[in-house]
Amino acid sequence: MGCCHYESVAEGCDSAFTVDASRITFGRGCLSEVGARARALGMRRVALFSDERVARLPLFQKVHASLKASGLDVVLYTGVRVEPTDASFQDAARFASEARPDGYVSLGGGSVIDTCKAANLYATHPADFLAYVNAPVGEGRAVPGPLRPHIACPTTSGTGSEVTGITIFDLLSLHAKTGIASPLLRPSEALIDPDCTDTLPGEVTAASGLDVLSHALESYTARPYVRRPVGPGPRPMSQGANPWSDLGCREALRLMGVYLERAVKDAGDREAREQMMWASTLAGIAFGNAGVHAPHGMAYAVAGGVRDFRPSGYPQDEPLVPHGMAVIVNAPAVFRYTAESSPERHLEAAGWLGADVRGASASDAGEVLAGRLLHIMRAVGMPNGLGEIGYTEADLGALTKGTLPQQRLLQNAPREMTGPVLTELFRQALRYG
Structure with a gap:
């Protein structure tokens, strides 16, 4: 579980990573x-x-x-x-x-x-x-x-x-x-200050918490930093998974597995709300030094093209897909696709999120992780795919077109994210079985 899983540095690729962080004060x-x-x-x-x-x-x-x-x-x-x-x-x-x-x-x-x-x-x-x-x-x-x-x-x-x-x-x-x-x-x-989250509606806690989960999961499964081609200028923040980002991702995923559902269903569970805040901080530091990838890139098109969806717990004056919701509805489809790039990482992540991975093989990794994500989504009241927030097959072209400009994120994915690949992933994300 603690192994870094990094291959040797390829010719022309980076052999180092950079760590940046804000000064943080945490506590009630x-x-x-x-x-x-x-x-x-x-x-x-x-x-x-x-x-x-x-x-x-x-x-x-x-x-x-x-x-x-x-x-x-x-x-x-x-x-x-x-x-x-x-x-x-x-x-x-x-x-x-x-x-x-x-x-x-x-x-x-x-x-x-x-x-x-x-x-x-x-x-x-x-x-x-x-x-x-x-x-x-x-x-x-x-x-x-x-x-x-x-x-x-x-x-x-x-x-x-x-x-x-x-x-x-x-x-x-x-x-x-x-x-x-x-x-x-x-x-x-x-x-x-975790006191700030004690009065958050459950719906907001769910969407924001799933954004945390996605930050950690995408950073942990991102293209490794040793596969990033060396270029002019400083390293980008989307430099890929690295030993520093892995530390935050692991703990954030573990905390999500333990506390997310509790924090959503019981606003009085101060321990769960506090641990969610800590997980958010850890995942933020992690993805700020590794970068996220396809689910976030796809989410920007989903949120930008919303027509009539108005989620409970949020302002009702105009259509809105909360960011964490826009991310997570794509995630099961994406991680089924990316699992073959690093099945051990996908299985580890599923285990930290609470899945039973005993006896699972590398070929099972995508389904095991996608299944766990869908279990969590249903437990906290997320839509069962893009169809429930108003998208149809007719929107696949527009969603793909809206995602392709997100090259900073797409290039950080562990597998190639071409237009046809994205269209198929959006199709799979319309509704989950």
Whole structure:
């Protein structure tokens, strides 16, 4: 179970990996430290980012009061959109450019943290919006220098955005998600307080928790770092599975197997909610140093093309597929396909998630892991495939087209993800038996 399973380095491929991480404070009540942390980072005028729902909660007042008690000038931005778009990112960037803070605090889920990252980037290093966006959608221009300090305070146990250099949004003109990736986007610090998740609806806990599971599973099964061709410039964050990322993936998957269903079904289970938050942190650090692959790449097209689906537990004013849901509905089909690349890793992951892998052979790996994923999905109330969120056979071409630009993710997969392969995977994901 502890073996790294890395083959020898191929000619022209990398022989080393890079580890980056934010400073992390984890534990109940640590949000009260935000004012002191901000002052220690040299902040004097702070932009506090959140969304309208979080801004009405006592924890928002707790953070605001801590900043004010530390003598900081605080300007508020609470207009973050759930599942942000290029338009909402640009609105936040305009606010930051006009407010001219010398530091940022984000309080919310991944949408809030990602929006704050983008606002910080464009206010610090102004450019055309697509300049920094991942190629081939945007220019993929390197972030030219450090950003203002940013303290991220997650309120969900899911995205891991507080410890990654990635920010994701919906590009409205393409009806698909894409993003910006740079180590310089990674928040300076993260204050991870499990108290924030105690009141989360079960549906949100389920979707965000399955995002955690997918981060860990995709990073653990990603193309190994020794298969990444050496290229000019620094290593990408999607450098592939490596010994450092494996550590976080293993423990995150184990915790998911033990606590996910408990955390979804009983909001009063504080132990389960806390362990989910810790798993999210571990998986975030892992995929921030290895990268995810096909399920996430496919999810961006799924979320971007939604028509009428409105999940319970989320705002009902417009159609929405929560990110973790958009990822997990593709996962069983993907891991059936990728299992032949590293059957031992797929079986190990299934075991950590609670599957009985005794007597399973390499040829069983895909079915065993897919079966375990489907068991977990059903246990926490996820749709049984893309068909239950409104997609049909007629959408397969559009879903494939929306996924192909996600080359940063697709190239990190352990098997080739061509257009025909993706179309077949989407077909399999329409409904599971």
